Structures are given as structure tokens and as C-alpha cells.
Amino acid sequence: MISTKKIIENIPNALKTVNISGLGKKTQGKVRDIYISKGKRVFITTDRQSAFDKVLGYIPFKGQVLTRLSVFWFEKTRDIVANHLISMPDPNVLIVKECKLIPIEMVVRGYITGVTDTSIWGSYEKGERVIYGIKFPEGLKKNQKLPENVITPTTKADFGLHDERLAEKDILKKKIVDPKIWKQMKKVTLALFERGQKICDKAGIILVDTKYEFGLDDKGKLILIDEMHTPDSSRYWIKKSYKDRLKKGLEPESYDKETLRIWFKDHGYKGEGKIPKMPLKFIAKMSSLYMEIYEKITGKKFTPDLTKNVSKRIKDNLMV
Numbered sequence: 001m002i003s004t005k006k007i008i009e010n011i012p013n014a015l016k017t018v019n020i021s022g023l024g025k026k027t028q029g030k031v032r033d034i035y036i037s038k039g040k041r042v043f044i045t046t047d048r049q050s051a052f053d054k055v056l057g058y059i060p061f062k063g064q065v066l067t068r069l070s071v072f073w074f075e076k077t078r079d080i081v082a083n084h085l086i087s088m089p090d091p092n093v094l095i096v097k098e099c100k101l102i103p104i105e106m107v108v109r110g111y112i113t114g115v116t117d118t119s120i121w122g123s124y125e126k127g128e129r130v131i132y133g134i135k136f137p138e139g140l141k142k143n144q145k146l147p148e149n150v151i152t153p154t155t156k157a158d159f160g161l162h163d164e165r166l167a168e169k170d171i172l173k174k175k176i177v178d179p180k181i182w183k184q185m186k187k188v189t190l191a192l193f194e195r196g197q198k199i200c201d202k203a204g205i206i207l208v209d210t211k212y213e214f215g216l217d218d219k220g221k222l223i224l225i226d227e228m229h230t231p232d233s234s235r236y237w238i239k240k241s242y243k244d245r246l247k248k249g250l251e252p253e254s255y256d257k258e259t260l261r262i263w264f265k266d267h268g269y270k271g272e273g274k275i276p277k278m279p280l281k282f283i284a285k286m287s288s289l290y291m292e293i294y295e296k297i298t299g300k301k302f303t304p305d306l307t308k309n310v311s312k313r314i315k316d317n318l319m320v
Ligand SMILES: Nc1ncnc2c1ncn2[C@@H]1O[C@H](COP(=O)(O)OP(=O)(O)OP(=O)(O)O)[C@@H](O)[C@H]1O
Pocket: 028, 029, 030, 031, 032, 033, 034, 041, 050, 084, 096, 097, 098, 099, 100, 101, 213, 215, 225, 226, 227
């Protein structure tokens, strides 16, 4: 972790995008720049900050945190399922195995919460008791722990569209994935999430929910891909204050991207129209939050690489 002053100094160096010729075909997600060649992906996590399905700005060192945190989790869960990680040649870059994407977001939840259309609390509050084909008991309160972890899959929407709910019967009926692989995906999802909950719990964090993506390698084997248990793909709450706040009817203290969503909502932005510009101080606050989360979960210090020209550093590290 570094001082606020140092973070602010580094805001102009945040990694917006990378253009490297000779690395293969480039594709772009909201957060990642990806080069595909010879069965491998050069998976570059930039400092782009997305929320409401839009890119809202740049947070220095966020790409480094997400990269290193994913590596931490991939190593901690390798015994449960194979993952796409091959190597980390640069603090923002993973070389991963190129897989055939299974177009399902495996969302898994330990608590009843959320605000969006795909959240379970939204439906439960309206009186629905069968959500995503799963039966929920009467009397649940917002933010309460569920009797058991549940999988609530969604589609992986194309660029610009929102993800939609998928019930298990539709996944099988539409033959989105082979039934045997689907069974394995469910089992692995619950095991990964339990492992994540245990490790976070020891660090004083509640892993509330998360999202996994899977793919198949060239032999048809199931592989965990994308990012893992990061503050972008998961919801974390602070364990220490959770019970007391639940009792008092207060929202739990979140320890993830929620702070950012709240800032944008407070500035009149909910995903449409002109994007408000984040002040330098707030950018620095988000940056230190990302670094702090890394330190808390892993128990290790986060010392960011402070190279000014990140694009050049990446090219040098990839030797292109
Ligand atoms: N090993 C892999 N093989 C094939 N595709 C992969 C692999 N790992 C990740 N992907 C895909 O690469 C993309 C990662 O880019 P990124 O996370 O920026 O996209 P996004 O999901 O559109 O954005 P956001 O994460 O903000 O929702 C995703 O589409 C993901 O499904």
C-alpha cells in the first residue's frame, strides 16, 4: 500500500488500454484487453473501472490488484478445478489457456441481498418465493444469511446488453451446456465458493456472493476462466459490524465496488446519460480500497509497481 499523495501522483499513469502489434488478434472487454494467439490468451487487466455495465473512469493499480488477487485464488483452489492460469509475466498480465467459453455466468450467493433486476432480494421482496427455480423459505430479511449457498445463473450478455436470469431447466432445455458438464459446474461452483468463504472469514470478510465463468479446453475438460473472487466479481462485507448492523436494520458495511456505485448514484448517475467525473481524491480512495482488500484477504503487503509508462513495461515483459 502507498500514500494517498503517491496514488494521486500516479493517476495520469493509470492503464487505459494497451496496443501491441505482433501479439495476435486483439479483443476488448470492459476491463480487459486481450490478445489471442496459438491457444493462449494474453489477458491484460487495465485500470478501467466498470459499473452499471459502463466504463466510468480509471483507478490506478486496480489492474494490478485484480491480476494478483486472481492468481492468489487460482492457486488456493487448484485442487477443486483446473483453471486457465499459465503464468504472470507482468503485474497487469496473465497468460491463460484459451478456452471455448460456456455462455453462463455462474453466480453463487450466500446471502439474500441486491438491488438489481437479477438480484434475489428484489424478487423476494415482491413476494416471489420460487426464484431461479429455487424455493426460498418464508420470513427472510434483507441481507440475512441463506440456509444454504445457492447458484443463480445468468446469461453472458453481449456488449451493451444486461445479463438475464437463467433457470436450470432452461440451461438443459436450450442445451447451452452438456448435462454432465453442467452437473460438474454446479458442484465445482459450490466448492469454490465455500473455500472462498472460509478464507475470507479468517480475514474478517464475508464473501457474500460472486460470479465464476467456465470454459472447455481442446480436450473438452472443464476449466475455470476469467477472474476469481475479486472486488469486481464479488460482494464482500465487513464481518465485524455485520450482525450488529443487521439487528439495527442498517445495510452491511460493504468492502468492494459498492462504494463506487453509491458515489455515482449520489451524483445522479445510474447508467444512462453523461458520466460524472470522479474527483482525484475519490479516485485515490478507490485505489487504496482495492489495495487494502488485497492485503486483507491475502495477508500480504501490496507493493504496486510504479513504472510510469505501463504500456512500455508490458511490452518489455512480453518481449515484443
Ligand atoms: N480463458 C479464457 N478463454 C476464453 N475467454 C475467456 C477466458 N478468460 C476470460 N474470458 C473472457 O474474456 C473476457 C474478459 O474481459 P472483461 O472482463 O473485460 O469483459 P466483460 O466481462 O465484458 O467486462 P466486465 O468484467 O466489466 O463485465 C470475458 O468476456 C470473459 O468471458
